[in-house]
Amino acid sequence: AQSVTQLGSHVSVSEGALVLLRCNYSSSVPPYLFWYVQYPNQGLQLLLKYTSAATLVKGINGFEAEFKKSETSFHLTKPSAHMSDAAEYFCAVSDSKGYALNFGKGTSLLVTP
């Protein structure tokens, strides 16, 4: 079964600092991976997706993620955090059926001034 594990339920960074949110996957087939962001009382918004075209994926709002097969990882990064980046971030993988998403538990990002 396809699954993802997010390391760290809470991450705190200073404004302007590097953001690194960790996601490791487990998959018996080449995975399709996604990062979503959720702001309070809102649904999930797609940040970026990996579909095997390129290992370094650029998304919205300055975020990017690198697929590393050897490490089974798909960590999310942003060079310089903004206050507006404070939110819940979810890593997800398509399940074997090809449509349902299996989500990680989420990482809450706090950005301090």
Added chain:
Amino acid sequence: GAGVSQSPSNKVTEKGKDVELRCDPISGHTALYWYRQSLGQGLEFLIYFQGNSAPDKSGLPSDRFSAERTGGSVSTLTIQRTQQEDSAVYLCASSLAARFDQPQHFGDGTRLSIL
């Protein structure tokens, strides 16, 4: 264009009552999904519709849960005889097609509270 629309945004009801949650997907999206987000379980897949095909109900937690999609567009998730453990945020998503690489677009959810 309009995104995925869900109603109501909040619903409070008494244990044992039935509730209906509505989802209006993005126009032209053939695939529709329901997920449940709760503190204890995180985000869980519930059910999936693709066009006029039979839905995949494999994620529904019990037979009290059902869903339908009329005319390939609007979907209703029904929970009968609600229990306190049904309290959660119910999220609907849609995508152009049900393929590995197609991103799912989410609505803002319905926050369901069972008293």
